[in-house]
Amino acid sequence: MSVVERLGGDRPTIAGLRALRPRLARAVFGDALGVVVFLSTVLVAFACLRVGFFITDSYTVANTLVGVSRGHLWVPPEVVYGDSPDTPGMHLVDGRLYGRNYGQVFLALPVLGAVETVAVVADVRVALAAAFSLLLLALSVRIGRLVGRQDRFALGGSVLALATFAGNLAVATPLDPRWYPMLALQVSTVLAAGMVAVLLYRLLTRVHDRRVGLFAGLAGTLATPVGLWASIPKRHVLVTALLLAVLYALYRSREGSPREETRFRALAYALVAFLAWVHAPEAFVALLVLAAVDLPTARTNDPRTLALVGGCFCLALVPFLLTNALVVGNPVEPPRLWPNYDGQPLGPVEGGGGSGGSSDGSGGGSGGSTGGSGGSTNGSGGGGSAGPSGTPDPNGGGGVLGKVSVLTGLFASGFEAVADRPDRLYYTFVRGGYLPGVAAKDLGQAVNLTVLESAPLLGALCALPVALVARLRDGVDVDRRDPVVVADAFVLLLAGALTLVYIERLPLHAQVTVRYLLPLFALGTYGVARQPSVRRALAVHPRLVRWTALCGVLVGGQVVFAWLVLADASLGEALQFHAWVGLATGGALGASLLVASTGRRASRATAVCLGASLAAGAVLVLLGAFVHFAGSGVHAVPLARWLAAVLALG
Numbered sequence: 001m002s003v004v005e006r007l008g009g010d011r012p013t014i015a016g017l018r019a020l021r022p023r024l025a026r027a028v029f030g031d032a033l034g035v036v037v038f039l040s041t042v043l044v045a046f047a048c049l050r051v052g053f054f055i056t057d058s059y060t061v062a063n064t065l066v067g068v069s070r071g072h073l074w075v076p077p078e079v080v081y082g083d084s085p086d087t088p089g090m091h092l093v094d095g096r097l098y099g100r101n102y103g104q105v106f107l108a109l110p111v112l113g114a115v116e117t118v119a120v121v122a123d124v125r126v127a128l129a130a131a132f133s134l135l136l137l138a139l140s141v142r143i144g145r146l147v148g149r150q151d152r153f154a155l156g157g158s159v160l161a162l163a164t165f166a167g168n169l170a171v172a173t174p175l176d177p178r179w180y181p182m183l184a185l186q187v188s189t190v191l192a193a194g195m196v197a198v199l200l201y202r203l204l205t206r207v208h209d210r211r212v213g214l215f216a217g218l219a220g221t222l223a224t225p226v227g228l229w230a231s232i233p234k235r236h237v238l239v240t241a242l243l244l245a246v247l248y249a250l251y252r253s254r255e256g257s258p259r260e261e262t263r264f265r266a267l268a269y270a271l272v273a274f275l276a277w278v279h280a281p282e283a284f285v286a287l288l289v290l291a292a293v294d295l296p297t298a299r300t301n302d303p304r305t306l307a308l309v310g311g312c313f314c315l316a317l318v319p320f321l322l323t324n325a326l327v328v329g330n331p332v333e334p335p336r337l338w339p340n341y342d343g344q345p346l347g348p349v350e351g352g353g354g355s356g357g358s359s360d361g362s363g364g365g366s367g368g369s370t371g372g373s374g375g376s377t378n379g380s381g382g383g384g385s386a387g388p389s390g391t392p393d394p395n396g397g398g399g400v401l402g403k404v405s406v407l408t409g410l411f412a413s414g415f416e417a418v419a420d421r422p423d424r425l426y427y428t429f430v431r432g433g434y435l436p437g438v439a440a441k442d443l444g445q446a447v448n449l450t451v452l453e454s455a456p457l458l459g460a461l462c463a464l465p466v467a468l469v470a471r472l473r474d475g476v477d478v479d480r481r482d483p484v485v486v487a488d489a490f491v492l493l494l495a496g497a498l499t500l501v502y503i504e505r506l507p508l509h510a511q512v513t514v515r516y517l518l519p520l521f522a523l524g525t526y527g528v529a530r531q532p533s534v535r536r537a538l539a540v541h542p543r544l545v546r547w548t549a550l551c552g553v554l555v556g557g558q559v560v561f562a563w564l565v566l567a568d569a570s571l572g573e574a575l576q577f578h579a580w581v582g583l584a585t586g587g588a589l590g591a592s593l594l595v596a597s598t599g600r601r602a603s604r605a606t607a608v609c610l611g612a613s614l615a616a617g618a619v620l621v622l623l624g625a626f627v628h629f630a631g632s633g634v635h636a637v638p639l640a641r642w643l644a645a646v647l648a649l650g
Helices: 002-008 013-029 030-048 057-069 102-121 124-148 150-171 177-209 210-221 236-253 258-278 280-297 303-316 317-327 400-422 423-429 458-474 483-505 515-529 534-541 542-566 569-599 604-629 638-648
Strands: 092-093 097-098
Touching: 002 124, 013 030, 030 124, 030 177, 030 604, 057 102, 057 177, 057 542, 092 258, 092 542, 097 303, 097 542, 102 124, 102 236, 102 423, 124 150, 124 604, 150 638, 177 210, 177 483, 177 515, 177 569, 210 515, 210 534, 210 604, 236 258, 236 280, 236 400, 236 483, 236 515, 236 604, 258 280, 258 303, 258 317, 280 400, 280 483, 280 515, 303 317, 317 542, 317 569, 400 423, 458 534, 483 515, 515 534, 534 569, 534 604, 542 604, 569 604, 604 638
Parallel strands: none
Antiparallel strands: 092 097
16 A cells, blocks of 8 residues: 555545544634733743742652653652752652652643653754744734734744744753753743633633633733742642642533533532642642532532532542552652751662663752742641651551541631731731741741732722622522622632631731632632622723733832832832832722722723732733842743843843
8 A cells, every 4th residue: 555545545544533623623712812812921931931940849849840850750769950958848768768649740741741752853952942933933823813804913923933033043042851851830820821821711701701810810810820820840839730620510510501510510529630640739629629519519419410410520539549548658748747857868769760860960949949838738748647758657646537637627717817917818908018027938038928918909808898898788689590690709718718718827928929829710710700889890991900010010110110220129129119009000900890890980980990909910920030030040941041140231
């Protein structure tokens, strides 16, 4: 058989793949505008991506990926990243080192495989430059199709993409192969941030319209700390994406036929089960909230439906259970409860465990790390007693019920913490400033921002209680099976539950933008987009919102940078300047919405304040990546590295 005949015989397969592509795109992105939202978010996050370590927790996750990529769950004692394996989140079990966040690690494996494959045929830095240019071209073509000027946008995008690629080649430098695992982790986090934007867009498009969905998708990532953490390989962005996916599946389960309801309910519980593989405590919180909202509002809870939903949940829980069983012999003991590694001497590891590092034998990350992890809600691990070799106690934690009691105890601790010190809420959500106990662990600087300071857009939530009181006063009937009511209830309960779990530890050093509560920024964006006054401003004055935000970023960003240079501001002073800008713009937005909630027309003022708050959040994200934290790594895109170097000269 000739080559032509063979290719001809494969035509049905090729045609099938071509037919599958648009269906897969619809399943993931929803529509063409969803693709634009994804590409825009990924493009900005890609430009901000710095290959290096922003926070010391990432050493553990990156070294875990190195171990998994070699075919085992344990971490080689001679670590590739860092001076020693004694980093936050490292565990010692039966003489071997283990990391955590294995769900995040396994999601990064295909990306690492792609990076290593590209490295065989091309320089990775050049490939990154090409990928950036292709993203730019794809975004231009997609926008051109949407606005009906495909040829012009395709031509302009091609010229811009080629010019960008040429500029990147002119300043490109090689990337050491030992950074490939770290790069893979960061790229996977960037993709997760893109899905945060897509899920916000798709959800708000279904609840309201595409304009509101577009606003929520872009604002929820590019104007909040989600954009700042999008290229930092912590679990927070991935957890945010998974929680939004649960919310979207829950909404869809109330929107369609009984068959679709069962399918999407099963998907929601399966996503929670996968989240347990990433971070079990947050998955437990999500499961409680999902069950509390789903079961009372479901169309039916007959045994057959519950068996199907429960079966999907159990099936999706297998990777989590299998990982735990392989490491500690107990499938329900998550990594957070494994014995900690505290720097004790390590013996030889069978199977070549002592061979770590890259060909150059060097370890250690780049400078500029913000410091320690700041702890976790339940400590870094340590469930039960452990000897010098890290042998877990099978009775530690009291079995399944004991471990559940540990998790439920977090809620009680949260209530007690708020009752004992209500000012925790103020220092976490409103104004932090210089707190001696926190700043002492951040080199004496006030480098941590509150929720409102880091995301002024959430100032719009100030008007939410007034709107709820007005709705209750008007006696509006609430249909518990209404998809919007179900989604609203899930968002409110989840935000409250996550706050209770973490508030005992807050305010805390090395948070920067209250990273433990990163999902609240996406959930808060949903709450902002649900407000009628915000939607009215977007519908009546869309250009005013757009131009205010654009001018705020292009002009306001330069003003902020010029002030920081002239004042020779330290990192703490710079971030506190952002804090005051955030409080001013967020407060103005909240005040304008309060006025609008009284019945007075304030849509124009709301539009200006909305654009200003978006700009303030976006400027923090951009200056954080190119100025404040540029030293935490080397930008993956060569032109971005050049720009950061120019800005560093002041």
